[in-house]
Amino acid sequence: MLRSIVARTVWNSRAPCLGASRRWGEGGGGAQWTPAAARAAAAATARPLHGAALLRKAEDRKEMLASMPARDEGTEGEAAVDVDANLRGFGGMFPDENTPDLLIDGVRFADLPILHVKISKNNTVMSLTNAKGDVQMYRTCGIEGFKNTRKGTNIAAQATAISLATRALDRGVKNVRVKVRGLGPGRMSAVKGVTMGGLNVVSITDCTPIIWNNSPRPRKAKKL
Template sequence: MLCNRFLKSFRTLYLNDHNRFNAIRTISLSNALKREVEDRKEMYKSLPVQDEGTTGEKAIDIDALIQHKEDVFPTIDTPNKLFKGVPYQHLPIFHIRVSSNNTILSLTDYKGAPQLIRSCGMEGFKNTRKGTNIAAQATAISIGAKAIERGVRTVRVRVKGLGPGRMSAIKGLQMSGLEIISITDNTPVSWNPPRPRKARKL
């Protein structure tokens, strides 16, 4: 009798403790899941928005923006045309090298001698952040400010490569206060690319 009574009381205590433990465990798991969802939401908020650089640059209505179309395209006299007292061919050049992983900006004089160089990695962006449009814009603003300190006001821009930082770097140079006279795209196009891999045998 005593033994049965003891077993019954032990069983009820065990079941009560077990149920209490399961309830606590489910509450803690639900709290952990809520925290994980909130952390993920915060992470998504901190990520940059999809860039329009390579997925399709915004189309510009040239006719609406330009009244004097004949002044836009280069002519024979363009190299000698003056911009704030400096001939076009003697203007300093900003080279923007863009890839999917990084954006490198360098300022050279008209002969090609380097004066300033800056990349997203040097600016403090790490890993995948280096390839974002925000990193390219921040780098362009900082190097543009340094160029203005050196007395450079009007520049030509040459862009090379494909990646998220193409348009953002140019926007950053404009935001820093530089006047961009011309934008040249020097992206190499291979007309004889390497052949694709051999098809896998199944």
Template sequence: MLRSGVHSSGVLQKEGDRRSMMKGLPKTDEGSAGERFHFGGFDKVVDFPSLDTPNTLFDDIPFKELPILHIKSTKNNTIFALCRPDGHFILTRSCGMEGFKNCRKGTNVAAQVTAVGMSARITKMGYKTVRVCINGLGPGRLSSIKGLQTAGINIVSITDTTPICEIPIHRPPAARSV
């Protein structure tokens, strides 16, 4: 006949094991590598837009005549589009055009590489200073701006054009059961 005993030593040691494990962990969370972002290189703090902002000169070009770089960041891809202030497109690039395929297109590394490639093409065309409009909540949001900045593009303003849904979205209808 087998008899099972009651043991409490494992339960009593559990709290001590947790304390020793917590001692070995770092005190602060460092965050994930590559997601840190620093807006460096600015000489002064820029004020909020005023009535005189469209006429302000940046590299001898009025603000209202600067080209606009639209960045659409989705979970599957990041798309860059450079256009004139009147809305005519000049150049378009995406992570797929840079050689990333399938799920790799949606990574922050792909967005940064595409931003560096886009900035090389922009500078070759003679544009050095741009306005940036960013749309979407994908992983390439910050890294695309970081890639533009490290490649030498002078970013004058960053505008977030992501639509905010104030009306709750209804669930789709249930699938038909046959």
């Protein structure tokens, strides 16, 4: 009984596709459809349902490949770059054993004055020293007239650097080595201000200390 119901349901669902006008139990001339006849007719005239989709997909891919340009520059990848060759091409940009004896306007690199820039979140301190470390000039954002929270801004650091650079030029200093220490808003503005003031920055050294281990414990949580 169950098999007969399944066969009848299958035939009724496939009858419109087969173009048949007769349903189960209908017929002219006394011809009756049996489940075996229904299965045979369905197997003879059935087509795979996914064949058209696969064919359409293949046609779409052919159309896509035909419409693509002959050379797709975006999918070829990047060429391999030799890092060591690039570093050698900069020629003296990185220090080596001959850097201290390098002449800058007739003066050895090791004998150039040094501009120490100490940057914090609250202030920017600049001091110009000779090669031995003797302080010749000292400027801060507070000395330039910035007060309270304005001392820690990048504008204050740039103005302080310009002021120190103009004073250094009056004393005959043209080339300096810059050593930056600390993290703060005026880190890049201070170096830019030195060049805007007229000094020639020969080298920039980052002397910010890094704690690799035994870092200080965090502050105790505030109790409400």
